[in-house]
Amino acid sequence: xxxxxxxxxxxxxxxxxxxxxxLETLAPERFDEWKEIELAPGETRRKSMVLxxxxxxLHRIRLTVGEGARAxxxxxxxxxxxxxxxxxxxxxxxxxxxxxxVTIGGGDATLEFVTRTIHAEPEATSExxxxxxxWGQGIGNFLGRIDVARDAQKTDAAQDFKGLLLERxxxxxxxxxxxxxxxxxxxxxxxxxxxxxxxxxxxxxxxxIPPEVAKTLLVRAFIADAFAALExxxxxxxxxxxxxxxxxxxx
Amino acid sequence: xxxxxxxHATVGGTPILNGLSLSVNAGEIHAIMGPNGAGKSTxxxxxxxxxxxxxxxxxxxxxxxxLLALDPxxxxxxxxxxxxxxxxxxxxxxxxxxxxxxxxxxRKARGGEPLSGGEFLKLAKEQAALLRMDMEMLKRPVNVGxxxxxKKRAEMVQMGILDPIFAVLDExxxxxxxxxxxxxxxxxNSIMRRPDKGVLLITHYxxxxxxxxxxxxxxxxxxxxxxxxxxxxxxxLEREGYEAVA
Numbered sequence: 144x145x146x147x148x149x150x151x152x153x154x155x156x157x158x159x160x161x162x163x164x165x166l167e168t169l170a171p172e173r174f175d176e177w178k179e180i181e182l183a184p185g186e187t188r189r190k191s192m193v194l195x196x197x198x199x200x201l202h203r204i205r206l207t208v209g210e211g212a213r214a215x216x217x218x219x220x221x222x223x224x225x226x227x228x229x230x231x232x233x234x235x236x237x238x239x240x241x242x243x244x245v246t247i248g249g250g251d252a253t254l255e256f257v258t259r260t261i262h263a264e265p266e267a268t269s270e271x272x273x274x275x276x277x278w279g280q281g282i283g284n285f286l287g288r289i290d291v292a293r294d295a296q297k298t299d300a301a302q303d304f305k306g307l308l309l310e311r312x313x314x315x316x317x318x319x320x321x322x323x324x325x326x327x328x329x330x331x332x333x334x335x336x337x338x339x340x341x342x343x344x345x346x347x348x349x350x351x352i353p354p355e356v357a358k359t360l361l362v363r364a365f366i367a368d369a370f371a372a373l374e375x376x377x378x379x380x381x382x383x384x385x386x387x388x389x390x391x392x393x394x
Numbered sequence: 395x396x397x398x399x400x401x402h403a404t405v406g407g408t409p410i411l412n413g414l415s416l417s418v419n420a421g422e423i424h425a426i427m428g429p430n431g432a433g434k435s436t437x438x439x440x441x442x443x444x445x446x447x448x449x450x451x452x453x454x455x456x457x458x459x460x461l462l463a464l465d466p467x468x469x470x471x472x473x474x475x476x477x478x479x480x481x482x483x484x485x486x487x488x489x490x491x492x493x494x495x496x497x498x499x500x501r502k503a504r505g506g507e508p509l510s511g512g513e514f515l516k517l518a519k520e521q522a523a524l525l526r527m528d529m530e531m532l533k534r535p536v537n538v539g540x541x542x543x544x545k546k547r548a549e550m551v552q553m554g555i556l557d558p559i560f561a562v563l564d565e566x567x568x569x570x571x572x573x574x575x576x577x578x579x580x581x582x583n584s585i586m587r588r589p590d591k592g593v594l595l596i597t598h599y600x601x602x603x604x605x606x607x608x609x610x611x612x613x614x615x616x617x618x619x620x621x622x623x624x625x626x627x628x629x630x631l632e633r634e635g636y637e638a639v640a
Contacts, residue, residue, distance in 0.1 A: 341445065346482035349442050350496035350552065351470035351503070360495065364486025364535075 150174060157229075160284040160316045162253040165199035165225030177205045177231075184209035184235070191370075191378045193385040195222025195254065203229040208238040210264075215241040217373050219382040220254045221389045229257045234267035242271040243369040247362075247386045249279030249313070259288045262298040262328075269299075274366045275306040276390075277313035288320040291328050298328040306336035307365050309358075363387055395420045395457060395592045396560055402451035403440045410436040412617035413452070416594075418560075418610075423586070423593040425603055425628060428614035429636045434596045435479060437614070438564040441594075442476035443469055456560065470496075471503035475558035479565040481545040484536035489548065490518060492536050493555050500556065521554030525581045542569030550581040561586050562594045567602035579605025600632040613639065 150171060151158040182188055186209065194202060200222060208214045212235070220226050232240045246254035260269045275283025287302045306315030317334035339361060347357035366386055373379045396418040403411040410433045418424050428434050439447045441454065443466035454461040461469060470476075484492065498508040509517070522529050525547045537545050546566055553561060563582070567575055583606060586593045595606060603611075603625065611627040612619045615636065621627065631639050 340484075342482050343484050345442075345444050345466060346478065346484070347492070347496070348466035349444075349470055349476045349478075350492070350556065351467050351500040352492075352496050353467050353499055354465075356495060356499060360487050360491070361484070364484070367486055 156320070157257050157259075157286055157288070159318075160253065160255060160282070160286070161227065162199070162225040165253070166201075168199055169201060173201055177203045179205050179207075180214075181207045182209050182212040182214055182238075185211045187213040187215075189215040189217075189373075189375070191217040191373060191375075191382055193219045193221060193382060194228060195220050195224075195226040195248075197223050199225040201227050201229075204231070206230065206232045206240070208232060208234050208240060208267075210235040211237045213239045213241070215372070217243040217370055217378070217382060218245070218256070219386045220244060220246045220256065221248060221386055222252055222254055223248065223250060224252050226252070226254050227257065228255070231259045231261070232269070233261045233263055234269065236264040237266045238264075239267065240269040240271075241372050242269075242273075243372060244271075244273040244285070245366045245369045245382070245386050246273075246275045246277070246283035246285075247366065247389050248277060248281045248283075249310075249389075249391070251280035251282075253282040253284065255284035255286070257284075257286045259290065260300065262289070262291045262295040262300060262325075264292070265295050265325075266297045267295065267299075269301070270372070271302045272369045272372070273304045273317075274369045275304070275315045276309065276362055276366060276386075277306070277315060278309035279313060281313045283315045284318075285316070286318045286320070287332070289322070289330060291321075291323040291325050291330065293324040295325045296327040298325060298330070300328070300330045302332040303368075304332075304334040305365070305368070306334075307362070308336065308338055359387055359390060362390060395422075396594070397455045398452070399454075400452040401437075401440070401449065401454060403436060403447055403449050405436060405447055409450070410617050411440065414614070414618050415452075416612065416619055418592045418594060420592055421589040422609045423595060423606060424610045424612060425595045425597060425608035426612045426614050427597060427628060427631055427636075432614045433617040434614055435564055436617075438476060438479075438562050438596055441469075441474070441562050442466055467499065468503070470556075470558075471500045473559035475553050475556060475561040477549050477553065477561060477563035477566045479568060481537050481540075481549050483538045483540075485538050487536055488534060489532040489536050490515070493518065493532075493552060496552075497556055518551075518555055521551050524554055524584060525551050526577055527551055543571060543574045546570055546578060547574060547581075550578055550585070554581065554585050557585070559590065560592045560594075562596070564596045565598060566595070567597055567599065575602060576605060578602075582606050600628045603628050
């Protein structure tokens, strides 16, 4: 059965910060495409990806996580043009969803993560850590919606966003959205946006570290939080290196 | 070695240094004492090249080179070390990583080869032991969660590893208890008390000078050196106060 979704508009909450000029270049049927992944009860599955290229991209993933299963997803979003990564997760009893995302870029690209985490049954947990580093006219977005169903007692959901803007003109948007219908739940969310720590930069310079090396070290430390839960260190390095390669010559 | 001539500097448009002159020869340790607001920390930051500290007149040469023309990291590569009054915390960057980057950047700037991971760790262990600092602490992020005294000891471990030829130490004694003061004092002596090195020791109190004997003591007030003398000047200041002496 095909279901034809209406094309998104700026009035749709989850599209509110999207780049509509870029979206218009995508074929309408792209908006109906979801990559569906189902995890059997007790299963653990990990995926880490580097996404984004020279033209607009739309990635939509729908995860159905069975009882006691564990889904982990880590994404370095390094597009040079609009790149949207949308994840919808449905958690059964005692399931866990781990998400780590980094958006990084200058130019004028909008890079975004839009997640919807559905705690459909009791005792499921989720943790999302997103870091955005931008300069030029770059934009990083994180819209994280968490739905806790009426019966989903003992839900434990956490969302953590931090943005680092290296130049005036760049921006970051964070929007947590919680819909909670159970009463015995923990839902934590935090968002902060700041600039490079100039004191730390001077401290590093005073020890002989050139500005470009100091910048890389500081940005690496900042984004590393997003991939800290990724156990495979080689994969962790791969994502960090891909993200830092974008950093280039920004002051 | 370090020659400061008629130095004027402003911070946020306010004049802080007003014609400061000072000369430190190789093999000498000079202490600078003075009341709050005299310009002691400003002098340290100006020598280190901190952004926001604007030199409006005068000159500083370091082994004949115009220090003020160089970027902060270039000054460090020349062998200048600035000990911070408030060492900076850098979450997510370990001491080991930080210091290895720093040392290898300096070696590269001087045309040398980088130290391997193993060689670096051996050096770090030696220097940490000298300051009686647990090597485990060096694996933690730079200064994060360190007490005031641990931060100051870590500064001295950094100095030992980087092995500078000139150190400007800004109130390295503040925040130290008596035992730590002794350890830090001995650290300064063993790292910097050499015929080819020099130290500018900025301090409020005489107590560090019990361990690190200065060759010359200067009194800084209102942005200028108002009096210089031997080690006895520090004792006199301690006894009678800045107002009476300077």
